[in-house]
Amino acid sequence: MPPTLDMQPLSRRSRRWFFVSFILIFSISVPIFAFYATGYRLDFSTPENRIVTVGGMYVSADIDSIEMFINDELVEDMRFFQSAAYIQNLPAGQHQIHTQGLGVYTWVKSLPIYPRIVTTADSFNVPVRPQIRLVPEWETQVGETVLFTQATSTKFAFASTTNPRFFVATTTATTTFSRNLEYDFLRQQFASSAEDKASLNATSTATTTPFVFSTQQPAQPVVDQPVLPPATSTVLGRSLRLDLIDEEVFATYIGSANNAPRNFCVRYQSATSTIAEYGEHVFVALQAEFATSTLQPTTGEPLELCRTRIRLDRKWQSVQDFDFLPGRADIVLMHLQDGVYAVEVDDRGWQNVQQLYPGYHLEMLVTGGQVFIKDDDYILEVLTEVATL
């Protein structure tokens, strides 16, 4: 018997068997994957095992250590490099999301979820205890902040400071200290902006209707909205413009209509559903921008309506100043009578307003990506995150 090879090439039969099996797997799995990716799920919780459609929510956070909750349940799969979460498999309906962390305000939002649609929101959490860095007029040779009175340290007892060390001088003779150039620069900046502020304050006289949320039935549609008077002060962002008009600050989207930020858009089915899902103020805002014919109730898929303008909450106070929070196009710094606040440009449900720095008779300056406050004669940088020393 001549020797033969023990191992033959793969037979055509086995290859064909595998090939056909793989075609079968492909044919079955692709439709399943496609339906799954679109948002269809098999609901095993019902006896009928019926197919349900789900939606999702994408929430970003600006702090890595933040915890996120959906309907009071912790979201586990936060993304690693970006503090954001894509929460899947949410049934249609209203869902409450909140983000919280140690030493920061809690951000809360109630948003509707629609089948096969992802609702997005950007959370923010500024420190409860203001985080400041005192910009001294004088410094020691080794860079220590020089204070000429012990009282200074008690003035800012409500805040946390990032200044490494203070040197309380026993004399006011400044020959032994060096002048802080940053202080001089900021002082100059504050002085030059003072004239602008004066004109701003001069125009904001009468207090207009305060910004409130209502749980009542909507008012009848307003047919003829009065044209808003021209803005008395304007701040321009990348795709948003902030206008002060009759004591109210409006964020206006100025980009392409096709790329409106999600927080400007709502899904409209009827007045009742819109008020229930987003609040009466949103419905009123829709009435202001869209024709009555557009706002007819629909029975089919909700109509997506994107407004161009959102009114910012000013807590019934007069606005001293406003600007974008550095690094965020969706958060506005509002200098109100009792302090500086971070206000989100998102009025779906309600607007989150978080106090950044309390105090009266302040001045605010945003420059070089930093927020500075002039409190009495002190200039401070206010940090938007809990400082780690």
Add this chain to the structure above:
Amino acid sequence: MDDSKDHLLPYARRADFQVGRATELTGRDRRLYRLLEIFPGAFSWLTLIGVVLASIYAPFFAAYFIIAFAMYWLLKTAFLSWHLRYNWKRMRHHMKVDWATMIERFSFDHIHHVIILPFYNEPEDIIRSTLESLAAVKYDKKSIIIVLAAEARAGEAAQAVAAKMKDAFGHQFGTFLITTHPADIVGEVAGKGSNAAWAAEEVRTKVLDPHGILYNHTLVSIFDIDTVVYPDYFNCLIWHFMTADRPLKSSFQPVPVFNNNIWDAPALARVVAMSSTFWEMIQQERPERMATFSSHSVSFQALYEVGYWQQNMVSEDSRIYWNLLLANDGQYDVIPLSYPVSMDANAAPTLWGTIKNIYRQHQRWTYGVENFSYILFHFSKNTKIPRRQKIKIAFQQAEGYWSLVTNPIMLFILGWAPIFLGTQEFHQTVLSYNLPIMVRDLLFLAMFGLVVSSIISLSMIPPRPEHRSRFRYIVMALQWILVPATMIVFSAIPGLHSQTRLMLGRYMGFWVTPKSRDVRPVSTAFNGV
């Protein structure tokens, strides 16, 4: 060269049988051939542009297509990994087989082996190690005719090296012939094909005919100059030749393992080299899709009947198979040997040099797309080839060239296009958010194929030289994470480059891969046993 066509098979006597490009034809044939040259590149570009356009204007369709494509890729990876693993086992088995005993039952004393070694200006050490491995084979070396095929354009230096090699090794073989391919023969593309064809005719007129050696008793092995054969190669070849259904109508394909210099090559070069090896291993288990590649063996009779290798094109190693298939009216096979020959990984002294060389080598390899127009053109002419076979081959070739270029780009780049290019309406959907997650997960599962590759590659590297750290084993295991990048940079892009050149009629010339090696292994290179 023998200008008579009497010895050629009937179909090979056609004037257009060895056509290299559309410009060599006239009239309707020229238009048809040109159209076929345009087709692969145009189809690839249309696919890629189509995915981009679909992502912009029909993102939902694009997203579903990408999910289906990722699933297809996963299954394809699994399917090919199964072939690879099986061939790995079979190759290991073949390395253990005592082939000398296996062929005892055959009478093969009348068989002569012509080994054609075309070279240009490769270093002397490379040629020496190739000849050393041939001198070490367990076979009657008196029946081996070595043909060291030099190029005249390489000048005196090449002649001197050839003479030196003949002095050193000439006495160990039956015949040692040095041939010199003249420079600048009109109508030729300077390269391996023209040199090999010249050498084959030289050996016919100077060795075979004078000694009365029959062409059907002569097996030609054409080896790249860096090919290191293993001791049982010719025994294995004889066994397959003797057991083949139609030995004179078959080519015999070993597995080119690019591992000679693997310890000195950078990770990029290693991954690319082993990937090429793995592809050939996979093909060994599905011979109906095989064409000859790089080093291989074939009977002289078969070569003579088609006029040897084409002299007017780049990818002569695969073209000779198509010449043989067409001339024999579809009755021609490639028989996989599942036995290795070791060759050099493409490595230059510098990393950048290596990257450039690999790119150019793969551009040359992927220029094999020129075979597509040749095959389809002659399918339209040769009515004796069964239609079913024509359709099958045409589809396999089209799919092969298309997937080579488009699949990596679609998977790793365009797979995300709907997310970046899609409409706002699409961006709000669960589908938009699930698409990257699903594609990522499917590709992650497909990475299992890389684990298989990693394990197999470690078993195919030569013993570690003393000057190399053991740590390099770990690097060699982990280097496979580079595959997504190498697939795009050294497969898809050079492939697209080649197809585009052919599409635009900017035909390529032959580029000789520079050889660079620090350590010269001989026949112990394969660590698989």
